[in-house]
Amino acid sequence: MITAVDVIAAKRDGHRLSDAQIDWVVAAYTRGEVADEQMAALAMAILLNGMDAAETARWTLAMIESGERLVLPADRPLVDKHSTGGVGDKITLVLAPLAAACGLAVPQLSGRGLGHTGGTLDKLEAVPGWRAELSLEEIAAQLADVGAVVCATTPTLAPADRRLYALRDVTGTVPSVPLIASSIMSKKIAGGARGLVLDVKVGSGAFMGTLDAARELATRMVEIGALHDLPTRALLTDMSVPLGRTAGNALEVAEAVEVLRGGGPADVRGLTLALAREMLDLAGVSADPAAVLDSGAAHAVWERMIAAQGGDPTAALPRASSVAVVEADRSGILRPDALAVGVAAWRLGAGRARKEDGVQAAAGVRLLHDVGADVRAGEPLLELHTDTPEALEGARSALTAAPLVSSEPFAGRSLLLGSVGSRSSAG
Structure with a gap:
């Protein structure tokens, strides 16, 4: 007979969990038979002692099996994208309609x-009337009609992960x-x-602060995908400074629309196109995403979506209702830290x-110059947007945690x- 205490003790002592132990503890936790404090102890033991690739794959499977799997229409190649989260990361808003316009279903x-990383649903809910909650039937219908759907995860998908993530x-x-790997991959x-x-983001504004840590996470997720017959590729991308010029919900939507109309910041456009090329290559679809975007x-797909x-x-x-300007305290190169802006x-x-x-x-932050721009002391650097003016002081103090302006030369970003598993990118 397996018990929660036995599973916790095994991982506490550095042992490998068996398939039976993993299957039981995840299912029992989902049913409410394993208490939150017991799963918290197990999660801490996993954090400290790790799980090998086979354990992680089995843990992922157990979380998948705690709910149901979506069966989606397949008249177009179904390719998804996931970001590990960052500051100013509005890529999904551009990429989903772009990939659909290129012939994929997304x-x-x-x-x-949560915290300093923005959420795609929060951003889209800034659009008047837009709703995140869709039924399985609505998801399938929109994919067939529009080719792209961005919505909330349904309650029946990997419910074990939903409970464990909050814990x-x-x-x-x-x-x-x-x-992290099993949480992301079970839902996908x-x-x-x-x-x-x-x-997979790397830098101060990401969960993974170093390239080695990001590569480890990417490798584990690509391995899980292969074990579950889901072809997976990963790009490792910089999150040491914000992506684009905005961080905040409506601000990021407006910037994404600029890119969809052929303009917008070069880094947002460039990363969107890099990810689109990976999605198209993975699906075996021949299209030029840059030409489609332009x-x-x-x-047009965005508007329909x-x-x-x-x-x-x-x-x-x-x-x-309140907008305040932050000025440069010295002359130099604008290089805001992603975490501070977030x-x-x-x-x-x-x-x-x-x-x-x-x-x-x-609410949010808007940069008034591109990262790497030369700025002078006293020049406006960024805007702080909020409906609660009393929050401005705390935002300003966050920005002083790291210098906004650097005296070091900027060679470009x-x-x-x-990459991991990619045929077209370095790494």
């Missing part, structure tokens, strides 16, 4: 932001590579995609400290730092 089941967040066990495998491209076809979920793509986005946006109201907290649609 079932993007997304989440909400990890309040018990200091989020940074475990096996638990259960979500019905036939291919997956991962954007043609306006992706913007938003409208299909009740949103008005032509409506004005929310604007903050924390500032969070304090302004763009993010949440707990899952149940609300967010302000209009290398967005792509490596």
